[in-house]
Amino acid sequence: MPVELTPSQALGLWHTVSLEQVRVDGRDLTLRQMAILLQIYLVPPPHTVRGLAATLGVTKPVITRALDTMGALGLVDRVRDERDRRNVVIKRTVDGALYLEKFGDLIIDQGRKQPK
Amino acid sequence: MPVELTPSQALGLWHTVSLEQVRVDGRDLTLRQMAILLQIYLVPPPHTVRGLAATLGVTKPVITRALDTMGALGLVDRVRDERDRRNVVIKRTVDGALYLEKFGDLIIDQGRKQPK
């Protein structure tokens, strides 16, 4: 069953979730970083720098830098691919899963609060 | 009627919307900027720098800079309050309304595509 939203509900949901996320979380990931993080956690592995760059429509250094940042935050991990040592496989972490779980809860909560 | 979402739907929606927004729109607003923009367009005016700063839980220069950036993009406008000339009233623009309308459509479209 798809999610049916009115225009007011759609923007209202984005509004309250963004607002709450800004207020609560100091990390302030960019939209790109968030898209990368969700891609890693919601789409079956393996994930590579090149693959993510193609999916997002951005250059490879953008991915490398985002992984640097999110790696420092403990949200993702990098492991060299032993089968083809040119590749780096991006791994999920417990902290990253927790982060997204809380974020998902926030979306659900704010969804419930949307009027109409 | 509130919006009822499963955890998978909530994150899935955020995922596909973020992804599509990254791919399509070069502007790449930060989460803070997006929160400010939505606050201006979804909450009844008047909006001031001080009020937005308090609502978002950030400092005033953050608001000033965000208004600089989004003003340059044509998404918002600033007008001096003639009744109290210390204040600046933030105004909506046609371009800003259009931008959010398209963004709302994107959310609705991606909501329809969420499985389960």
Next chain:
DNA sequence: TCAAAAAGAAACGCTTGCGTAACGGTCCGC
């Protein structure tokens, strides 16, 4: 076998955003 291709990272110069602090207008109470 060895040159070309591929993947990811690093380097470069630049732009933008941040927090703190200081600054000019404007309003208000005494």
Next chain:
DNA sequence: GCGGACCGTTACGCAAGCGTTTCTTTTTGA
């Protein structure tokens, strides 16, 4: 009318992101 409070902006030094280009390591295939 004037000192203090208030509002938004600017200045400052710094951190992080960007695109392009270059580099290193590894694989491929002629």
